[in-house]
Amino acid sequence: MKLPVKTIKEAARETEVFDEADVIVVGGGPGGHSAAVAAARNGAKTVLVERYGHLGGLATGGLVIMLLLMSDGTNEPQIAGLCQEWIDRLDAVGGVLYPSKEELGSSDKDVIERWKNVLFVVVGGKIRLTATVDPEWLKGILNDMVEEAGVKLYLHSWGTEAIVEDGVVKGVIFESKSGRKAILGKVIIDGTGDGDIMASAGVEFDDTMSPKLRAAHQALVFRFGNIDFNKYCAYKDANPQKHRELMEELSKLTEGIRTLPIASSRNDICWFNNRIGGLSATNIEHLTMVEVMMRRVMRIVQVFYQKHIPGFENCYILDSASQIGTRGGRRMMGEYVYTEDDMHNGIIHDDTIAVCPFTTPPSYHKRGYIPYRSLLPKDVDGLLVACRAFSSDIGANDAFNWIPHCIAFGEAAGTAAAIAVKLGIQPREVDYRALQDLLLSQGAILPDVR
Ligand SMILES: Cc1cc2nc3c(=O)[nH]c(=O)nc-3n(C[C@H](O)[C@H](O)[C@H](O)COP(=O)(O)OP(=O)(O)OC[C@H]3O[C@@H](n4cnc5c(N)ncnc54)[C@H](O)[C@@H]3O)c2cc1C
Incomplete structure (x- = not known):
């Protein structure tokens, strides 16, 4: 028999409004960092709240130093934008190892021989775009990008709760050495990886796991x-x-x-x-x-x-x-749940904001087309989810939550948030074609879509 959970009652209190902005991003990993940079570059006053002392999430602090499979064996990448900017900035200081543009898609025996010891560069006998990064240089470069974009950064600050009024998220509460404080904003972006903020906002999610899947490890x-x-x-x-x-x-x-x-x-x-x-x-x-x-x-x-x-x-x-x-956690059950069926059938959604190459056989020659609706909660406004907690079933999440994918989700969410703020509308009202236009003008690519 399960014993009842013992509880205490906490005293009600006044909480200081520490800051106010157009866009608040919680979590500074690949998804959250990209969301903050994209929002600020598009003119939104942006705050980024991160629980640790550095940015990059698993790609730096997690020592997961391989940006996996930005191309699918053809001679062009399918992911560029901010992900390519990470690589370019690292390349300028010798902080990244990746095959050249000329080598992409090659099955030449000398080229394969050169790359055979670097995991996920040679897949299915062809050269893919996979980049191995120096995590300490990357931490510094991610700080530079945030500073240059004019994002207000709060490190050592743990986002704990969404502030929700009448079905609209209006801000977040965070805990820190300075105490418990609130930040108010027009659009809140959850980049926590685990979807901490969307869960606290009462958004529907699924966190069941199949023990066999990568995401359960x-x-x-x-x-x-x-x-x-x-x-x-x-x-x-x-x-x-x-x-x-x-x-x-x-x-x-x-x-x-x-x-x-x-x-x-x-x-x-x-x-x-x-x-x-x-x-x-x-x-x-x-x-x-x-x-x-x-x-x-x-x-x-x-x-x-x-x-x-x-x-x-x-x-x-x-x-x-x-x-x-x-590797996995909560997955939002949002406006559209991207499924394994979408993925295996290569369904191209009109509102695609990221095109994701597959990492594993038997489908590694295919691409996944992630819709903007997979970043939007169903019943709550003022919120976007831009991390591995994007709206997806477990099979699709297992295949498409790699670092480059999350960077692309973040870039799309931050850009959409800036559009919403500029037009005084909710993120779900953003015209997906205008969003795609802006993403393309920023260097993102959407092969097969636009
Ligand atoms: C062991 C392992 C190996 C992997 N291998 C690869 C690989 O080779 N290549 C690849 O591309 N991907 C790989 N992945 C997957 C990839 O690392 C993640 O899916 C990706 O980093 C997810 O990005 P994210 O932004 O969603 O979350 P994260 O990288 O987890 O970033 C989340 C950020 O939010 C912060 N945060 C969390 N909660 C809060 C909060 N409440 N308040 C404030 N801040 C918060 C965190 O500190 C972190 O900075 C691997 C994952 C693991 C675990």
Whole structure:
């Protein structure tokens, strides 16, 4: 029998209105950062609230340093806009590794040979646009973009609650070292990844998970330094059976948790992806368990690799992620729920705001067309969702919540918010063709759509 939940009553209180703006974005990850930059560049007075001390979310603090598959094997990308700007700005300082425009779509044997050690560049025998970034340079560059756009940034501020009046979101409450405060705005954008703000606004969402899916797995990414990644790849290629046996042995030591070293933008550093399944991204006991367990696992991995794996003889733990790796979580059930059927049938929606290449077979030659309505809640106004919590079923969310996708959602949400503010209308009233025009004029691309 389930015991009743014990509760306390909190005292009612007055809360200071700390700031007011046209657009308030909560969460400064790929989705939220892009939303804030796009809103401000389009003339909206914009505030960005982020719980940690840096921007970039999983792409920086989560050490998920690979912007995955912006192209589908053809010789043109399907995602550009702010995502391409991240790459261009990083490229100018040597902080990113990615194939050249001339190499995209190539199946030339020398080109394939050059890229074969960098995960997700060679897919289906063709070169794709996947970019591996330097997370520390990226943190700085994301700050620059926010500053240059004139966004007012509040770090170390945890958005806790939407302020809702008569079905319209009018602002957010946040908690910080300065206390509990409110910010009021005309359009609020949820970029928290987990949809914290939309959930608190009473918007319908689904957070059920299928344990088999990628999205149901959590991780704590870590990096090793002082390695020779090319030497490791050569060893693995020459000794596949021995390498498999060693990985089996390691997996017994790590309670079955498998870890995968992945190339970084430097040969002497790699990042380790990992997966712990069947957990909830919003359950603090699960989150705590993953943090503690993975800090045990990473030490075992370091000792094992140092002893057994060529290329790792002098390795050390360079760092571990400050943001836990949550691949999925709440998904809004919004104005349109983008489904696996949409995805597999390649349905092109008139109001498409992002075209997403697939990452995995058997459909990796196809594209997903995400509609603007998937960023809009059903019954609540004044709100857009611009992160992996976009309105989608679990299968579609699993396939289309990668970093470049979320950047594209954010760019569209921020641009739409600025249009809404300028015209004094609700985000759901924004003319999707005007939104697409503006996105295209900013450097975004919508292949097959416009
Ligand atoms: C282990 C792992 C490996 C992955 N591998 C890849 C990969 O190789 N390539 C790829 O493209 N994608 C990969 N992904 C997926 C990708 O990282 C995420 O789906 C993507 O980062 C989602 O972006 P987002 O903006 O929605 O959320 P996030 O990146 O999670 O950003 C959310 C931001 O909001 C902030 N925030 C959250 N809640 C609040 C709050 N209440 N108040 C204030 N701020 C808040 C967070 O601190 C963070 O800055 C991986 C994910 C994981 C976990």
